[in-house]
Amino acid sequence: MGPPAATLAPLDSHALAGLREHVHRALRHAILSGGFEPGARLNERAIAEQLGVSTTPVKEALRLLEADGLVKTKPRSGVIVNFDYAWAEEMILARAAIESTIARLAAQRISQDEQPVLEQILSDMRSATASEGAEELVRLNELFHGHIRSIARANYLRQLNDRQDVYDSDARRVIHSNPAERERALAEHSEIGRAIIARDAEAAEAAMKAHVLRAGESYLDLVFRKKKD
Structure with a gap:
């Protein structure tokens, strides 16, 4: 034993x-x-x-x-x-599909009152990235995505996305342990936020999908592929 x-x-x-x-x-x-x-x-x-x-x-x-x-x-x-590379890859693909659709709806449905909140979260993320506060970045990351879900007012998609929550917090902690990843994530979150505020649904959807897939690749590299090197 x-x-x-x-x-x-x-x-x-x-x-x-x-x-x-x-x-x-x-x-x-x-x-x-x-x-x-x-x-x-x-x-x-x-x-x-x-x-x-x-x-x-x-x-x-x-x-x-x-x-x-x-x-x-x-x-x-x-x-x-039971968790392996294939499971993680499916998890990432599922999240990319759900989150990108939510971002599209958020861009279509955002109100003037909701725009400053999203801008403030992005400002806080810039500060946390500069100070290398990984745990604070994880919290703000969840706040950012949570606010977008709230803006989208898509209850069915939100229920589907909630099933991913078991993975997201821990996956984000793994990803944000990498300083370069924190900078890339900030740039991507800023692009997503700008598209939603501008009510550009196609750009918001594309930016969110690209972000989730790219961050997912980083996660797979850190957790699985590094062990093969």
């Missing part, structure tokens, strides 16, 4: 009320950042020891991860990491 592949920091034992969710988040981040190889077996006891918790929240977290599709239980093999 060996330790898990990823290095997991011990959790605060006083946060018992949300312990299952803390374990869930820690494992999800480890999987999405490439800490576990596809097909790796996750040993509950070893994970519990590394996190400094009992096996109960680990078992519960693994069930949540299975519902997310990131792990699966195999007879005689236990819990196996």
Whole structure:
């Protein structure tokens, strides 16, 4: 029985009320950042020891991860990491299709009151990029995309997109660990924002699709392709 592949920091034992969710988040981040190889077996006891918790929240977290599709239980093999290159690639393509359509609708539906909010978020993103605040950039990135969804007022597409949220935050943390990526993302977000404010639906759709696909390629490089070098 060996330790898990990823290095997991011990959790605060006083946060018992949300312990299952803390374990869930820690494992999800480890999987999405490439800490576990596809097909790796996750040993509950070893994970519990590394996190400094009992096996109960680990078992519960693994069930949540299975519902997310990131792990699966195999007879005689236990819990196996299900997240791999093909899964990640499909995730990126799905997000590109959904987000680009939402951006198109946002450009068609944006009101005058909503424009200054989008401009302020972009201004804050420029400041955070200059100060290299990765965590703040992740927060602003989510705020930016969330505001665009709000502007679009597309409930059906928003429900589809919400299913991607399990991946997006952790994927963004991986991507924004790269300084060059942060600069590219700022330029792309600015292009998307300008197109939406200008009510240019085609440009907004194209810019969003290009951004998601390009950022997705960076994610695949960092998490999967780097291991082949």
